[in-house]
Amino acid sequence: MRPDGQRRYELAGSYDFCRVINGGWQLSFAEQGQETARIVEEWSGLVEAGFTTFDVADIYSGVEQIAGRVAARFSPGEVQVHTKCVPDRSLLPGLRATDLEAMIDGSLKRIGVERLDLVQFHWWDFKVDGWIESLHTLDRLREAGKIRHLGVTNFDTARLSALLDAGLPVRTNQVQYSLLDRRPDDGLATVCRRRGVALLAYGTLAGGFMGERWIGVPRPDVDGLNRSLVKYLLIVDECGGWDAQQQRLKTLRAVAEKHGVDPAGVAVRWVLERASVAAAIVGASGAHHLERNERVFRFRLDSEDHHALERDFPDGLRGEVYGLERESGRHASIMRYELQQAPDA
Numbered sequence: 001m002r003p004d005g006q007r008r009y010e011l012a013g014s015y016d017f018c019r020v021i022n023g024g025w026q027l028s029f030a031e032q033g034q035e036t037a038r039i040v041e042e043w044s045g046l047v048e049a050g051f052t053t054f055d056v057a058d059i060y061s062g063v064e065q066i067a068g069r070v071a072a073r074f075s076p077g078e079v080q081v082h083t084k085c086v087p088d089r090s091l092l093p094g095l096r097a098t099d100l101e102a103m104i105d106g107s108l109k110r111i112g113v114e115r116l117d118l119v120q121f122h123w124w125d126f127k128v129d130g131w132i133e134s135l136h137t138l139d140r141l142r143e144a145g146k147i148r149h150l151g152v153t154n155f156d157t158a159r160l161s162a163l164l165d166a167g168l169p170v171r172t173n174q175v176q177y178s179l180l181d182r183r184p185d186d187g188l189a190t191v192c193r194r195r196g197v198a199l200l201a202y203g204t205l206a207g208g209f210m211g212e213r214w215i216g217v218p219r220p221d222v223d224g225l226n227r228s229l230v231k232y233l234l235i236v237d238e239c240g241g242w243d244a245q246q247q248r249l250k251t252l253r254a255v256a257e258k259h260g261v262d263p264a265g266v267a268v269r270w271v272l273e274r275a276s277v278a279a280a281i282v283g284a285s286g287a288h289h290l291e292r293n294e295r296v297f298r299f300r301l302d303s304e305d306h307h308a309l310e311r312d313f314p315d316g317l318r319g320e321v322y323g324l325e326r327e328s329g330r331h332a333s334i335m336r337y338e339l340q341q342a343p344d345a
């Protein structure tokens with residue numbers, strides 16, 4: 001499935017993608033408009049450099065369209081666009097098959113293709129029934145040729161197992177997984193490995209907080225941070241706070257210097273070396289990190305590195321994936337649940 005060191009991951013049925021996926025959420029809160037042409041150019045440059053896979057969503061404003069414009073510049077199949085299907089929370093009770101089909105048709109139209117490569121389904125509230133039926137609907141759309149592969153996002157161990165027990169061909173689960181967020185290690189990764197589901201990891205760089213530029217910098221004020229950094233500042237706080245993060249960054253930098261890479265490269269490499277992880281999704285508002293991200297395919301962490309990282313990242317998050325975010329506390333309070341009507345911006 002995943003020979004280590006390789007830059008591609010073969011999913012199933014002669015479909016493969018890059019193990020560092022360009023994440024599109026950052027574009028939904030970046031200035032688009034006149035910037036769109038530049039973004040299309042930069043994302044095309046990523047494809048030319050071998051970063052051929054994009055992660056977008058029906059709720060990321062304007063981003064499916066940008067990925068579609070990029071894909072249209074290349075031969076069919078050369079670019080992979082993974083999107084998400086995220087029904088509004090208020091619509092979950094009574095969500096109909098026709099609603100889901102309309103959402104899929106919307107993605108097809110915005111990306112400008114006849115079949116979606118991968119649709120990752122999200123369900124805000126498992127206390128509301130309907131998620132298994134919804135996946136059956138999406139599977140029928142897959143059989144009808146509108147979707148190539150089915151995936152989910154933020155599904156915990158029990159719910160993912162229930163989908164697989166129902167015979168649904170779920171190939172991927174996109175979850176937060178990083179040196180800071182170890183929740184997939186508490187059961188999910190094992191189930192994925194046993195049952196052939198590939199994990200796609202986001203948050204590997206904690207929105208950027210695993211990068212060089214935050215070393216020696218005071219804890220930022222949330223005002224002025226983008227939505228991703230606001231989200232991951234909460235994760236940093238959960239994991240011992242800013243001072244502890246500074247210590248961890250120094251360890252990352254020491255390991256990075258040994259391999260001639262940057263701290264972020266070590267954080268991404270660590271995730272890529274986890275069993276069950278097919279790819280890291282790294283936020284890409286342009287191509288300015290291209291050279292640094294390219295280096296993650298040119299080295300491997302050795303046992304000394306793993307020992308240092310385990311020693312200095314002792315207090316990572318544990319529990320079920322997306323558990324904190326589903327509760328009513330501060331992690332949940334920054335979520336936007338009704339984005340179909342007003343996509344993320």
Ligand SMILES: NC(=O)c1ccc[n+]([C@@H]2O[C@H](COP(=O)([O-])OP(=O)(O)OC[C@H]3O[C@@H](n4cnc5c(N)ncnc54)[C@H](OP(=O)(O)O)[C@@H]3O)[C@@H](O)[C@H]2O)c1
Pocket residue numbers: 022023024025026055056153154174175202203204205206207208209210211212228262264265281282283284285289292293
């Ligand atoms: N399914 C979900 O619920 C969910 C949730 C969140 C995200 N996602 C997906 O995951 C993607 C990743 O987003 P994320 O929020 O988790 O952020 P992330 O990937 O942890 O961090 C991304 C940020 O890190 C910085 N960066 C990238 N490469 C770097 C490098 N080599 N060195 C230093 N800094 C680097 C960039 O910031 P600068 O450009 O400012 O330097 C970039 O915006 C999103 O775009 C989205 O596709 C999915």
